[in-house]
Amino acid sequence: MNGIVTLLTDFGTQDSYVAEMKGRLLSLGGSPTLVDITHDIAPGDVPAAAWVLSRAWRTFPPDTVHLVVVDPGVGTARRALAVRAGGHAFVGPDNGVLETALALPDAAAVALATPPGAAATFHGRDVFAPAAAALASATGRTPRGVPVADPVRLTLPAVRRAGAMVSGEVVHVDRFGTLITNIPGDLLETGATVRVGAVSLPMRATFADVPPGRPVAFVGSAGTVEIAVRGGRADERLGLQRGAAVRAAAGDNA
Amino acid sequence: MNGIVTLLTDFGTQDSYVAEMKGRLLSLGGSPTLVDITHDIAPGDVPAAAWVLSRAWRTFPPDTVHLVVVDPGVGTARRALAVRAGGHAFVGPDNGVLETALALPDAAAVALATPPGAAATFHGRDVFAPAAAALASATGRTPRGVPVADPVRLTLPAVRRAGAMVSGEVVHVDRFGTLITNIPGDLLETGATVRVGAVSLPMRATFADVPPGRPVAFVGSAGTVEIAVRGGRADERLGLQRGAAVRAAAGDNA
Amino acid sequence: MNGIVTLLTDFGTQDSYVAEMKGRLLSLGGSPTLVDITHDIAPGDVPAAAWVLSRAWRTFPPDTVHLVVVDPGVGTARRALAVRAGGHAFVGPDNGVLETALALPDAAAVALATPPGAAATFHGRDVFAPAAAALASATGRTPRGVPVADPVRLTLPAVRRAGAMVSGEVVHVDRFGTLITNIPGDLLETGATVRVGAVSLPMRATFADVPPGRPVAFVGSAGTVEIAVRGGRADERLGLQRGAAVRAAAGDNA
Numbered sequence: 001m002n003g004i005v006t007l008l009t010d011f012g013t014q015d016s017y018v019a020e021m022k023g024r025l026l027s028l029g030g031s032p033t034l035v036d037i038t039h040d041i042a043p044g045d046v047p048a049a050a051w052v053l054s055r056a057w058r059t060f061p062p063d064t065v066h067l068v069v070v071d072p073g074v075g076t077a078r079r080a081l082a083v084r085a086g087g088h089a090f091v092g093p094d095n096g097v098l099e100t101a102l103a104l105p106d107a108a109a110v111a112l113a114t115p116p117g118a119a120a121t122f123h124g125r126d127v128f129a130p131a132a133a134a135l136a137s138a139t140g141r142t143p144r145g146v147p148v149a150d151p152v153r154l155t156l157p158a159v160r161r162a163g164a165m166v167s168g169e170v171v172h173v174d175r176f177g178t179l180i181t182n183i184p185g186d187l188l189e190t191g192a193t194v195r196v197g198a199v200s201l202p203m204r205a206t207f208a209d210v211p212p213g214r215p216v217a218f219v220g221s222a223g224t225v226e227i228a229v230r231g232g233r234a235d236e237r238l239g240l241q242r243g244a245a246v247r248a249a250a251g252d253n254a
Numbered sequence: 255m256n257g258i259v260t261l262l263t264d265f266g267t268q269d270s271y272v273a274e275m276k277g278r279l280l281s282l283g284g285s286p287t288l289v290d291i292t293h294d295i296a297p298g299d300v301p302a303a304a305w306v307l308s309r310a311w312r313t314f315p316p317d318t319v320h321l322v323v324v325d326p327g328v329g330t331a332r333r334a335l336a337v338r339a340g341g342h343a344f345v346g347p348d349n350g351v352l353e354t355a356l357a358l359p360d361a362a363a364v365a366l367a368t369p370p371g372a373a374a375t376f377h378g379r380d381v382f383a384p385a386a387a388a389l390a391s392a393t394g395r396t397p398r399g400v401p402v403a404d405p406v407r408l409t410l411p412a413v414r415r416a417g418a419m420v421s422g423e424v425v426h427v428d429r430f431g432t433l434i435t436n437i438p439g440d441l442l443e444t445g446a447t448v449r450v451g452a453v454s455l456p457m458r459a460t461f462a463d464v465p466p467g468r469p470v471a472f473v474g475s476a477g478t479v480e481i482a483v484r485g486g487r488a489d490e491r492l493g494l495q496r497g498a499a500v501r502a503a504a505g506d507n508a
Numbered sequence: 509m510n511g512i513v514t515l516l517t518d519f520g521t522q523d524s525y526v527a528e529m530k531g532r533l534l535s536l537g538g539s540p541t542l543v544d545i546t547h548d549i550a551p552g553d554v555p556a557a558a559w560v561l562s563r564a565w566r567t568f569p570p571d572t573v574h575l576v577v578v579d580p581g582v583g584t585a586r587r588a589l590a591v592r593a594g595g596h597a598f599v600g601p602d603n604g605v606l607e608t609a610l611a612l613p614d615a616a617a618v619a620l621a622t623p624p625g626a627a628a629t630f631h632g633r634d635v636f637a638p639a640a641a642a643l644a645s646a647t648g649r650t651p652r653g654v655p656v657a658d659p660v661r662l663t664l665p666a667v668r669r670a671g672a673m674v675s676g677e678v679v680h681v682d683r684f685g686t687l688i689t690n691i692p693g694d695l696l697e698t699g700a701t702v703r704v705g706a707v708s709l710p711m712r713a714t715f716a717d718v719p720p721g722r723p724v725a726f727v728g729s730a731g732t733v734e735i736a737v738r739g740g741r742a743d744e745r746l747g748l749q750r751g752a753a754v755r756a757a758a759g760d761n762a
Contacts, residue, residue, distance in 0.1 A: 277567025
């Protein structure tokens with residue numbers, strides 16, 4: 001492993017929880033390099049965490065360990081997972097938050113044992129952090145634990161294609177109010193038009209291709225269709241949020 | 255020392271203040287490893303900072319340096335302290351924010367000299383950061399300075415025991431709206447009932463032991479009684495905040 | 509170089525953008541030490557980012573690389589710059605955000621090439637981060653690129669002196685509501701009075717020199733005049749914000 005451990009939680013930054021996890025990680029040897037992905041996931045928003053993880057993990061070097069704790073079911077009998085997939089390692093609850101890893105063809109998951117004395121309500125500190133520390137200091141092997149053949153999978157919003165028409169939905173609204181969809185840009189025909197809410201927008205190369213204040217569709221940095229308003233917020237301007245339906249088609253058939 | 259310096263302030267994250275402290279820490283040699291505990295303490299909220307520090311510091315490895323700057327009295331004649339206690343080192347203002355260290359039997363405090371040219375309003379950068387850098391690169395010795403026999407102590411909310419009854423209060427409300435009390439779980443009788451505000455709750459192992467939407471009391475990850483609402487916010491549901499009285503007793507005598 | 513890369517953006521902390529930049533930085537070798545300056549700049553607020561950078565960069569050791577991405581014009585033909593100045597290196601868009609570096613007499617700027625496959629809307633990850641990684645692992649040389657003789661400069665608010673009178677303005681309001689001006693403290697006469705909005709305030713050494721609840725002017729930690737309310741917020745109390753005019757003069761002539 002390369003010693004890097006990323007952290008992705010819904011713990012916020014005003015409590016001691018993130019620091020307790022980091023303290024534990026640094027106490028278990030190996031001098032890991034800790035990198036925050038985010039701690040600002042809305043409490044219990046598993047799909048949001050899964051989406052942020054899906055974008056971020058590939059940018060890190062091979063053998064990075066990704067520690068994810070977003071778990072509305074903490075304290076239940078939910079399993080704790082370690083997953084090796086795509087040349088990286090992932091640790092988190094068995095609630096679908098690791099979907100991006102589990103969806104890979106080489107994914108291998110194990111259930112982690114709960115160490116004696118672990119707090120029932122803080123597995124992030126007492127179960128997941130020790131597992132991540134062990135993985136980060138190990139040498140690329142699959143984590144120890146009982147193999148899990150049936151991890152909980154997250155049902156991602158569907159992308160459907162019918163002829164030249166592709167339909168999907170808004171899967172994330174970012175800080176700038178940009179609506180990010182799950183429609184891959186490479187599924188679109190040249191000259192495609194995108195319909196979302198009450199508007200119909202031609203695809204452009206970037207939002208700089210329209211005048212300030214105007215909405216625009218383009219293929220964003222995740223490779224999927226995004227809708228933005230140049231110099232404004234598309235979510236407010238169009239009155240849309242996560243889950244809004246989006247259609248794209250050649251010409252004006254969207 | 256292990257080279258780790260944690261940072262805990264009320265500076266927020268939108269200004270340059272935290273970065274100026276980190277730049278100074280990194281400029282003074284020793285290549286310290288910097289770990290944020292939090293910068294989101296409400297401005298001047300010394301008890302909140304003391305509480306977060308009390309939870310976080312023990313999770314870090316021995317010889318970690320904890321740099322704490324929450325100081326509504328900055329610019330006054332307040333002393334700057336370095337404390338060695340519990341195998342860790344602490345740097346911060348003499349206003350009680352280091353209570354968790356000062357309460358340890360082996361605590362040794364010194365007053366730090368103010369370097370020439372230090373800004374009267376930014377001791378975090380000009381006094382505390384240099385002291386922390388020196389401690390982090392030193393070899394476990396007590397920091398230099400004039401010994402302080404009478405550091406300002408923080409009066410923590412009392413826990414009182416009368417027979418099977420234990421009374422305390424809510425000392426922190428976390429991001430999830432959970433009410434965290436100062437009542438140690440190991441003071442409770444088996445089958446204890448907790449009374450807070452208008453409700454009376456049996457102790458459970460975890461909040462997963464009640465149906466969604468219901469309030470519940472349990473021993474949390476700090477070892478004290480917590481009150482949560484499964485899938486909701488206990489602070490809003492019960493209309494309570496920091497300082498609310500809490501009683502626990504065997505049976506329904508709370 | 510010393511391997512330190514600071515990050516200053518308007519990306520916020522809830523999305524994957526900062527993590528994607530960090531992942532890229534860590535994937536390109538050299539094991540850089542990453543330090544956040546802030547990601548909480550208001551979207552597109554170039555002057556605010558330039559101001560925070562101007563305060564923070566000098567506190568870091570020589571040869572630090574400062575990566576700044578605040579760019580309301582992303583997707584346009586805006587150039588990407590690398591600047592070597594003052595013994596540090598800077599990477600960011602050519603929109604004035606690097607003003608503090610460009611204003612130095614030894615500033616040397618080059619335009620960075622856009623790597624093949626770079627996302628038009630995320631140069632932070634695909635252009636600036638790789639440039640910063642290359643600079644951080646290099647040996648103090650000027651970054652590669654086409655020399656730029658006419659970088660976009662930021663027009664900073666003017667400080668004017670007429671006899672004993674110095675006029676300037678509020679350039680930043682910090683987390684505590686303190687009004688930070690651009691008037692250098694060393695331009696003031698002894699016994700100066702500061703006028704801002706409807707109030708006239710004598711200069712003091714620190715805000716601890718007035719009773720709680722009272723406004724006060726002093727030379728702050730950036731070396732310029734600041735106006736604060738002891739134990740309160742000057743911005744709310746005085747009804748002022750960034751851009752408010754400030755005058756300082758000897759006696760009561762302000």
